[in-house]
Amino acid sequence: SYVLTQPPSVSVAPGQTARITCGGDNIGSKTVHWYQQRPGQAPVLVVYDDSDRPSGIPERFSGSTSGNTATLTINRVEDGDEADYYCQVWDTTIDWVFGGGTKLTVL
Amino acid sequence: QVQLEQSGAEVKKPGSSVKVSCKASGDNFSTYTINWVRQAPGQGLEWMGGIIPILGTPDYAQKFRGRVTLTADESTSTAYMELSSLKSEDTAVYYCARVIGTSWDYWGQGTLVTVSS
Numbered sequence: 341s342y343v344l345t346q347p348p349s350v351s352v353a354p355g356q357t358a359r360i361t362c363g364g365d366n367i368g369s370k371t372v373h374w375y376q377q378r379p380g381q382a383p384v385l386v387v388y389d390d391s392d393r394p395s396g397i398p399e400r401f402s403g404s405t406s407g408n409t410a411t412l413t414i415n416r417v418e419d420g421d422e423a424d425y426y427c428q429v430w431d432t433t434i435d436w437v438f439g440g441g442t443k444l445t446v447l
Numbered sequence: 448q449v450q451l452e453q454s455g456a457e458v459k460k461p462g463s464s465v466k467v468s469c470k471a472s473g474d475n476f477s478t479y480t481i482n483w484v485r486q487a488p489g490q491g492l493e494w495m496g497g498i499i500p501i502l503g504t505p506d507y508a509q510k511f512r513g514r515v516t517l518t519a520d521e522s523t524s525t526a527y528m529e530l531s532s533l534k535s536e537d538t539a540v541y542y543c544a545r546v547i548g549t550s551w552d553y554w555g556q557g558t559l560v561t562v563s564s
Contacts, residue, residue: 388550
């Protein structure tokens with residue numbers, strides 16, 4: 341089975357840059373999506389197709405992939421960005437796979 | 448604006464079944480995949496299966512085959528997830544979500560299913 345590995349937690353001060361990684365075998369050849377989940381709420385799509393943003397998502401959120409790692413970058417972090425973040429991929433052989441999630445703490 | 452409205456919380460006994468509904472509004476329900484995922488307390492997201500209403504043929508995650516049944520009613524724009532032989536480990540929040548491309552762009556609010564004797 342295909343495994344996506346995320347760090348359990350990332351901490352950053354307000355105004356700084358947060359980088360959340362998602363490791364997977366040759367993940368650069370797959371299409372990666374990222375979701376934000378605030379406590380008690382449903383997940384929200386924040387980056388799709390590796391690096392695109394849905395309407396309404398701030399430009400501070402961006403995504404990239406290379407080799408075996410995908411990265412969600414959040415610039416100028418705000419208190420409201422504190423949440424769990426999940427990466428996700430799909431293909432015909434593995435179906436839908438989520439990473440284990442990363443808790444972003446804003447110090 | 449697409450909305451997915453799920454049914455309310457359920458409390459079930461071990462060994463019983465639960466059926467959760469997901470009613471869509473605001474777009475063409477029938478042609479998009481509706482996926483189901485669950486989240487146990489304090490845990491991550493786990494894909495269970497999906498269905499394209501117009502085709503009616505579900506796809507199930509290996510772990511849930513034989514225990515989960517996905518259906519869809521085009522006339523009411525509602526998808527259903529039924530999970531049988533419930534165990535305490537099935538206690539979780541169950542979400543439906545619409546798929547566009549390969550991303551999940553709209554989600555239901557979640558349904559808490561508690562399995563307890």
